[in-house]
Amino acid sequence: MRSLFLRFFVAFWLIIGIIIGAAATGGFWYAEQVREAIEDFDVSESLLAANAALQSGGRQRLTKWLREFPATRGITLYIIDEQGNDLLDRTISKGVARAFRRHRDALRARDPGRVDPHVVRRPRQLPHIVAANGDIYTFFVSTSRIPEAIWGATDVRLLLFIFALLVSGIVSYALATAIARPVRKLRDATVALADGNLQSRVADSIGKRRDEFGLLAHDFDTMAAKLQRAAEQQLELSRNISHELRSPLARMRVAVELARTKAGELPEFQRLDVEAERLDALIGQILSYTKLDSDPNRGPAIVDLADVVSEVAENVNFECKADGANGVTVVAELVSGIRINGYHEVLRSAVENIARNAVRHSPPDSAVRITLARINAGASIEVTDDGPGVSPDDLPRLFDPFFRTQRSAEADSNGGTGLGLAIARRAVELHNGQIVARNRESGGLSILITLPGRKDSAAT
Amino acid sequence: MNPATSSANILLIDDDRELGKMLSDFLGADRLNITVRNTGESGLEEFSSRKFDLLILDIMLPGMSGLDVLKKIRQTSSVPVIMLTARGDDIDRIIGLEFGADDYLPKPFNPRELQARIKAILRRSQPSRNGSQILSLGNITLDTRTHRATVNESDLQLTGTEFELLKCLLETPGEVVNKEHLSERALGRRLLPYDRSVDTHISNLRGKLERAGNKDETIQNQRGVGYLLIPGR
DSSP: OOOHHHHHHHHHHHHHHHHHHHHHHHHHHHHHHHHHHHHHSOHHHHHHHHHHHHHHHHHHHHHHHHHTOOOGGGOEEEEEOTTSOBTTOOOOOHHHHHHHHHHHHHHHHTSGGGOOTTOOSOOOOOOEEEOTTSOEEEEEEEOTTHHHHHHHHHTHHHHHHHHHHHHHHHHHHHHHHHHHHHHHHHHHHHHHHHTTOTTOOOHHHHTTOOSHHHHHHHHHHHHHHHHHHHHHHHHHHHHHHHHHHHHHHHHHHHHHHHHHHHHOOOHHHHHHHHHHHHHHHHHHHHHHHHTTTOOTTOOOEEEEHHHHHHHHHHHHHHHHHHHTOTTOEEEEEOOTTOEEEEOHHHHHHHHHHHHHHHHHTOOTTOEEEEEEEEETTEEEEEEEOOSOOOOTTTGGGTTSTTOOOHHHHHGGGGOOOSOHHHHHHHHHHHTTOEEEEEEOTTSSEEEEEEEOOOHHHHHO | OOGGGTTEEEEEEOSOHHHHHHHHHHHHTTTEEEEEESSHHHHHHHHHHSOOSEEEEESOOSSSOHHHHHHHHHTTOOOOEEEEEETTOHHHHHHHHHTTOSEEEEESOOHHHHHHHHHHHHHHHSOOSSOOOEEEETTEEEETTTTEEEETTEEEOOOHHHHHHHHHHHHSTTSOEEHHHHIIIIISSOOOTTOOHHHHHHHHHHHHHHHTTOOSOEEEEETTTEEEEEOOO
């Protein structure tokens, strides 16, 4: 079907049309039955029989005759005396009573002494018989009881009801499915898109529809493609910036080396090497800060936090040894089996930046501890050092990009870029977690990351 | 000067002309013969025109990328390749190794580091001087003199690094060889932090062995330690 509008329109039209049509057909059929029943009923024959009964046995005989009158085809015969009572004492409907009164008045009006000049229209004569004593008995052939008979006999009412339920049910179900199914698929795709899967598309599942949902699906795909392209462009831009900034740096380093071979080793050359390395590290950090949440190729996956922490401990320990960083060691305290939904690399860079920061501010031969623990459905990762800590005023701003505390200024020669903790905060926020810094009572700084558990594991 | 590194021919493919010139000055002082090409296409052309001992390939090239050049070259040659990558793009680095590069160096690098790696790889790719030695296990056979590897008598195309790794593992089958040792033997350098080179080379080697029909011997990872070759039953 071409459009949703048409689908709605036709569906409602169909429901209403079928039900009205069925009801009307049933009504006509019923009316026809009634008409036929009445036409088939031969009043004159019963009048003759009734009259015979009345003349031979009076009112009593007439009553007996009426009681034994066969109920053919749902016809009910009333015989009403002059007081307006049915011979069998059945209740008489208002319509019958009114017709009877009019008829009685008309009969009396025939009496010349009781002419009512205002009565111009003469009502139709109803069949009646007159007893020997002059009592008039009026006949009524009632159809008011026929419906019940017919209904009762054929269950038409129930059938019609079931029919209406069935038809409207089928059409409504088809309509509801037609709407709910694509909406669900669109929703799934939207959730996937929001979760970072920029390749999420719906054209394959609902794009072939030629209604508004099909159009919406195409619009959705266009939007998703644009988002993906934007994310890819940003990544591409970051790479180009990286390339453009690093090319002069690479030339500079070769130039320094060439100068060294010509002029011999000078302390200034070492300085140039250190600064070039620092600039390079800074470029790397800025890039990872900007592209932290823009990797279009990968959605979140299940991350084993013990893997992340042990990897960081191993790597930072390796760095400590390689740099000869005065005997600082990294100790990991792990709990296995904590898994969350997230990005392994991003979490690793968060913990790593915090751990490196801690190592930089640690006194010689001390230990940096990374403690992984389970909190409800989620997890906490705490990194502690035995360094000088941070002034309480500076604690809230510790995670701002390029924020410098007294302690970081002192440790600057160790190669801090001012972005490590900012990267950590963005990484943690990307995982809907929290990051808090505090001074430990025993001295040193503690940085605590708390991460929420997996959504699906919380649900089950 | 080490005779092994004398007058080695090196092809550098990098679009940064000035860097190429300075590098050839710097490395040329060490009797390394550097030819510089600035695009992938001209580099490939130069590579096919004569014999080179080593290729240094920038991953970011205009037009044909460094990876494409690497793939092309690996179809015909197992010449040692050092990739120059952008620091921080972990994926590019690993992909370089997966497509058969021997080592990589993130830009901007310390030129002395590049020099050291070139020498390490050149030294390694010299034929062994201890005469012919045949190492074999199950249906795998290595000839260390001719640098020829076979599985079930048929040739196995390995890069120099993969050959060295397999050799290390074959020397002590069933024993764990640690990653530091593997890095020093096969890459000629120390293992670095975040260094996945050995792991990537091993995984390439594993794939090649399996595709060559070797089902019995398996290379296993001992987490945090190293690798071992398990003999088949």
